[in-house]
Amino acid sequence: MKWFWYASPQTFFPLAGTIARWCAVAAAALTAIGLYIGFFVAPTDAQQGEVYRIIFIHVPAAWMSMFIYLVMAFWAALGLALNTRLSAMMAAALAPTGALFTFIALWTGSLWGKPTWGTYWVWDARLTSELILLFLYFGFIALRAAIEDPRRADRAAALLAIVGVVNVPIIYYSVQWWNTLHQGASVSFSRAPTMAATMLAGMIIMALAFWLYSIAVSLVRVRCMIREGA
């Protein structure tokens, strides 16, 4: 298969449109199924009651927020190494979606935290590193926006994404260690050991829906960028 055939924005443009359309339809269908399972099929949690149902949004969003950063850094590195304009466009198109999912994960997490822990925010390791991840996304978007020359913007943002992706594990472990040092709120994430099969199914279907949504949205964004550049 000729991969580089589609590395040209011109040939990629129609393909992106087709993929985006199918992914959008599939994402809508899977979201409907996932939310139906989440709200009507999955049983009420014995300990947390109805409030746990936010995990059908929260957990997939948190997965996506981290995964999209990796994908973004991958495209950024590819763009730097091969000097392909489309790779940089993919990285730039993924950033707002990644930031959105990071924000959703933080937001739904705090909504879940209020009834469960009695507070909207704790300086837990996961919450804190997710917040820093949001800052990293903002930095990437801001740097791209601040540079007028598109080639320099692509390459500078790509380098920042690579530096960020090297730092993400360091930040995560340092924050985790910091949290155990302080041992402030006695909060634990330990869930019930077994999760009902329908709960897991709902979560995985929602994660798939978020994947497809991210693909669709970022491809539409890439198409806009190709149009702007042309």
Place this chain on the structure above:
Amino acid sequence: MLAAARCIVYRDLLLAVRRRSDVMTTLLFFVIVVSLFPLGVGPEPELLRAIGPGVIWVAALLASMLGLGRLFEADHADGTLEQLALGGAPLGVVVCAKALAHWLATGLPLVLVAPLLALQYGLPAPLYAVLALSLLLGTPVLSLIGAIGAALTLGLRGGGVLLALLVLPLFVPVLVLGAGAVEMAAAGIGGQAQLLLLAAMLVAAAAFAPWAIAAALRISLE
């Protein structure tokens, strides 16, 4: 290669000595920020002793970020940086030397003045050495990571604020380990683990950051 590095360190230090106000403003900023906290949170000795290490570290973080904008700015404006990039010495060595000179001019004074501020916060005397050591290991990392951001934002409008947005999230591990070392020592457990990790971060940053700084400079100079 080493001669070129020595030459750049000497030149940048000479420039810093000639323009003493740049060095002094960073140092004064550090002292003023640390002095503002008791005015904000109240003068209770226990409270100050508890927040002291964190406040001093955050202030050091901000102060070393403040000077970063000047790291490549003047050389970029008069074309020296392009000559350095075109010259025979590898750009990685050049930026390493510039980061070292920058740290000697702005980071080292913070390390030296920090025990005095610890005294103001009523930290017990054995902690001064731990605080100074943690800053001694941590501030070069800040200079190296910050130089990546400085190179990326070179010549941009509103570069200073953007630089803060780019590098402050990356400073988090240094802050956690640096302030953590002092707090652990204050708790009587000893902060060796944190100090060793800080040293490891310094080694890693010294090995990898020059590549990234040089790449970022090449992107900005095109």
